[in-house]
Amino acid sequence: MAAPADLIRKIRRIEITTRRAVQDTLAGGYHSVFKGRGMAFSEVRPYQPGDEIRSIDWNVTARMGEPFVKVFAEERELTALIAVDRSASQDAGLAPQAKAEVAAEIAALLVFSALENGDRAGLLLFTDRIERYVPPRRGKKHGLRLITETLAFRPQGRGTDLAAALGHLGRAQRRRAVVFVVSDFLADGYEQPLAVLARRHDVIPLVLSDPVEEKLPEVGGLWPIADAETGEMVLVDLSDARTRRAWEARAAERLQKRERIFRRLSLEAVRVRPGDDYVAPLAALFRARTRRRSA
Numbered sequence: 001m002a003a004p005a006d007l008i009r010k011i012r013r014i015e016i017t018t019r020r021a022v023q024d025t026l027a028g029g030y031h032s033v034f035k036g037r038g039m040a041f042s043e044v045r046p047y048q049p050g051d052e053i054r055s056i057d058w059n060v061t062a063r064m065g066e067p068f069v070k071v072f073a074e075e076r077e078l079t080a081l082i083a084v085d086r087s088a089s090q091d092a093g094l095a096p097q098a099k100a101e102v103a104a105e106i107a108a109l110l111v112f113s114a115l116e117n118g119d120r121a122g123l124l125l126f127t128d129r130i131e132r133y134v135p136p137r138r139g140k141k142h143g144l145r146l147i148t149e150t151l152a153f154r155p156q157g158r159g160t161d162l163a164a165a166l167g168h169l170g171r172a173q174r175r176r177a178v179v180f181v182v183s184d185f186l187a188d189g190y191e192q193p194l195a196v197l198a199r200r201h202d203v204i205p206l207v208l209s210d211p212v213e214e215k216l217p218e219v220g221g222l223w224p225i226a227d228a229e230t231g232e233m234v235l236v237d238l239s240d241a242r243t244r245r246a247w248e249a250r251a252a253e254r255l256q257k258r259e260r261i262f263r264r265l266s267l268e269a270v271r272v273r274p275g276d277d278y279v280a281p282l283a284a285l286f287r288a289r290t291r292r293r294s295a
Helices: 005-024 029-034 058-064 099-116 140-152 162-172 191-200 241-264 279-294
Strands: 039-046 068-074 079-085 120-126 130-137 178-183 202-208 222-226 233-237 270-272
Touching: 005 099, 005 140, 058 068, 079 099, 079 130, 079 162, 099 120, 099 140, 099 178, 099 202, 099 279, 120 140, 120 162, 130 140, 130 162, 162 178, 162 191, 191 202, 191 241, 233 241, 270 279
Parallel strands: 079 120, 079 178, 178 202, 202 270
Antiparallel strands: 039 068, 120 130, 222 233
8 A cells, every 4th residue: 555645745854854964963973973882703713822711612612623712893783773652642742743753753863874874773663562663674765664664653552561662672682782762761660671671782762751741831721641651641630739739749750760760770861852953962962972982
């Protein structure tokens, strides 16, 4: 079935916008930050004096009757995985642009960044279940498929199970990768699987936060707002002072917990508000990492 004309136009617009950002703002930054972050097996060769004992390949040694060692080379190829939260909370909020739309554009930016550098890109879309997983590959055709999947996607689930999504990524991607997780990180129970994932991979949280998640707007009456725990829309009486205080106290607690988790795991989070420029904070992260690597 052919894609609707409005979807094709949107994909084309995002492709042009993000490609310009990749070439102009992020040029070189992505490449220098993430290239060569791991070591890949290259070959085996006979043991030489001075080789480390831990490098010995015992299977080959037993087969050949003399010591052989594994030789590793710096990986020149990167795998980028983009995990996107598509729960109901991503469509809620009072910002001029829904978090789901911003997430799709950020995913496109990251996909094109990877493909511009000849790397592989993969995609995971999740709610309270694994909605879609596209394994990493190279090529423009594959990249456009990822963008189309993200933009045209209609989730089955409503809630958020970030822990399950992180666990799935860890099982699906065994070799080291850069993992971008695009979510509001308002769910519970994800710290342990995030820690496990971060031990093997370079994990970068991309936190989408609507101002209403921190402070309710100064308006009266009933307003539909996403419940942070379930992702479901609930009616909140914004004219009731006790309701406002209770909501904002819970919001402050959630945000503090999120920041504590990132600090504990030494993760560099990028924070984006819908409607704001999301290229600048990504570029700032790339520049900061580049400075540290060259220091």
